[in-house]
Amino acid sequence: MSQSPPLRHPCPPGACDCDRERLLQEPDADLRILRLTRQEEKRLLERLENLQSLEDLEHMQRRMFELLGLRVHIAPGASEVRSMRGIAIHLEPLPGLCRKTRQAIPAAIRRGLERNPEIAYRLLDAHDLLGGA
Template sequence: MPVIDFEVRKECPPNLCDCRREQLLHDAQACRDVLRLNLTEEKKLLAHIEAISSYAQLQKLGLQLQKNLGVVLRIEAGSNEVRTVRGFQIALDEQPGLCRKTRASIPAAIRRCLAAHPEIAYAILNENDLLAGA
């Protein structure tokens, strides 16, 4: 197994997660940056997400996730009418090493952020011309 110089997220219980962590650890050619998101770092990330207060900060977060961890964050208005933050489709693209719990906790933190700062939700809708003329 290749040498990794950072603390790696603990493995998930067998058959409970589809992160393919072991496959990523054994592939010498793979980018292992996503494994830097261990439990401690994930808690810091979730606190940071909930402290976001502007759309620009949310966009910067998405860029930093992609740059530092290789994780792609997608936030889009749902196919039906958006009446609450539950109407947004928020997801992280699946990739080896990204835990199922993480793929659920980050969107949940973003929803809490949007609920606390509705102006961010409006900015997302405006970017997609859903509030044009309103």
Template sequence: MTEPVSPFPFPIRSACPPGACVCEYDRVVADPQADHRPLALNRLQEQKLIERIERIESYEDLKHVQAVIHRNLGVALRIEPGPNEVRTVRGIIVVLEEKPGLCKKARQSIPAAVRRCLNERPEIAYALLDAHDLFGAP
């Protein structure tokens, strides 16, 4: 007996349990016009991405990882200073944009990995703040 052929050019993650997520997995799988890239982020790929984020060494490397996430998943990873005074990494906004097909767990675990990276390497957080002109001239 042969396995059914997947209509996707890449392996996709399995569906979340009913009621546990708001990713609209079934709708995305059924719609041939939908962007299917978020479905490629299975548990193994998510772990690899988190490991990659934890290995970030510089602000330029962080920007590169943001670009790779956008290119491969079609979602933006926003990392910017919050509207109030930034005293700790908690004052930096880290959000993985919502997109149909992207699991809620990934939208939580990826920003958490970025925060861990910024906590471990404060020089990246300082470069981020400087890039947003918080340390620049008034």
């Protein structure tokens, strides 16, 4: 008898717009995001806050997609970048993704970029915003 991995506990009624219950009722739904329990979310956020390099960030983006089906896009914002707030971090809509998690992931990435600004500089350079400076 195989045991399925634990699923995230439901949010309090009216507190979230994740459509968890609807997702669970669909027979062929991708339930990977529901495997992100609160404990696993804390580990993910801690890992994102302690990024070591741009390659590390890109690796985390790939792993979040592989394990959770979550796509995170990180690029310089449309206007000039004067601080970490100028870097756009966008999560693609995903049924089952909790509202708080949708806010916590970009915040953790920003904290990681603030702790290690070299990553932000490499990100800007990868988009040719520093012009090879």
